[in-house]
Amino acid sequence: MHYSKEEISVIDEARVFGDLPISISNKNKLEDLNDEAIPNHIKDAVQHDELEHREFIDTEFWKELPVFKNVSREEFYDFKFQNKFTVRNIAKLEEYTEGLIDPSFIENVKRGMEKAPMNLSLSPYILSLINWEDPYNDPLRIQFVPIDSGFKPDHPKLSLDSLGEQQDSPVDGLVHRYFDKVLFLPLDVCSVYCRFCTRSYAIGGNTDSVDKKRFKNAPDKWKKAFAYIASRPEIEDVVISGGDAYMLAPSRLRMIGEVLLDIPHVRRMRFASxxxxxxxxxILTDNAWTEALIDIVKSGRERGKEVVLHTHFNSANEITxxxxxxxxxxFQNGVTVRNQSVLIKGVNDTIDSMIHLVRKLSYMNVQPYYVYQHxxxxxxxxxxxxxxxxxELEKSVRGVTAGFNTPLFVTDAPGGGGKRDVHSFDYYDKVTGISIYRSPSVDDSKLYIYFDPIDTLPIEGQKLWEDESVHDDLIQNAINNSGFTSLTLYYKCMYWIMSYLAPTF
Ligand code: SF4
Structure with missing residues (x-):
């Protein structure tokens, strides 16, 4: 059907006044469009790979692992099977991947585990999705399985509790940093352990190299945290993390939700998993857990409070x-899901991999909310x-989809400054890799510093960090250049520097 210019202007007017003269049957609305002339395209034809995010692996991919070759779909979907066959040590990893990988890889993992701050824990789901023909470059292996040959020397300013959570903790397992928000950490275990965990100081049990500060996974211990929240009328927002809320028994998940919803000033809750x-x-087979979550969400909505699930996809390879x-x-049961990724080299640090992830999440109605600077x-x-x-990555991602589905790229300011837009630094030296942030809403008297990995710096910058005696000068120069010399450097690892340089801070 073609319209004349006059007819189009009549139709436009009708659109404005809500009186569009188009009749579309109720039966199949798309069929009625078949007769329509297709308007001229203003965009190039879309390429197949631009829509790849709509494809989801639906094969029995786990059967490629000999150990799971006889596992039925029903069995593999059962969360109890997943828990039972989770790989928690190298011997099991070796057993489950026998015949698939070179023994030298296992030796590499053994040496890697001696240095790693996190223990090994791999669900059968993740284990089956790793490309064992090339484990060295696989984005899931990189996240969950340490290898000795992959380690790089730590930047001298790295630490186990880089965000300084423990110093903002009024009671065990509770962090109160922002004015109206707290982070409640009811447990210290997860279904898998991420090598890069920001709570390496506490999560997942001791390793060869780290003695952990354990959280208390017991309701009687949680009461102190609840009492603190109830006593602080400014707290409207509670993040329940850990560890992983996935590991809470349904009755405990429900109990936490109900107690917090009962506190009148708590308006928003986020379960993090x-x-x-x-x-x-x-989510499909642990009905008691999923129902508990859905019930809390519904109960919150009835009371005018928001309860959502925040999750953590880093790679499209995690999605099937x-x-x-x-x-x-x-989604169909009214649960809003938002995603918080960590930006990781070899996992999601290319434009294509990040855009693919953002589109895939959006397609599943999971809102890509944050991408964290590691x-x-x-x-x-x-x-x-x-x-x-x-x-640079942020610039390339912004604009590829709707704004509400475009993640904010943030730096969680080391030492406790909270989340800062990654590009909102007050000073950045690409040679030394020092960026300086302020966080007036958290503490307007402090400066927060992030240090780029040394191997990403130009050669002259790498050379500067070779000489330990100039490290303090590099930092002081950055502060002087930022113009914020009257503020205090707030970085846990630097208390000694502060006292050394006290007159100039
Ligand atoms: S799931 Fe979260 S808390 Fe657990 S190891 Fe990974 S990053 Fe840490």
């Missing part, structure tokens, strides 16, 4: 048709990117 990325089938079904189930955590130097790279 990497679970959907590493064991999505739990099981994930799609799980996210659909939550925290400055000990033992993770091979995974960090520079601020310069992150700013």
């Amino acid at each position: 990497k679970g959907p990325a590493v064991m999505p089938m739990k 048709d099981i994930t799609r079904k799980a996210m659909l189930h939550l 925290d400055m955590v000990t033992g993770t130097e091979d995974m960090r990117t520079s601020v310069r790279q992150t700013v």
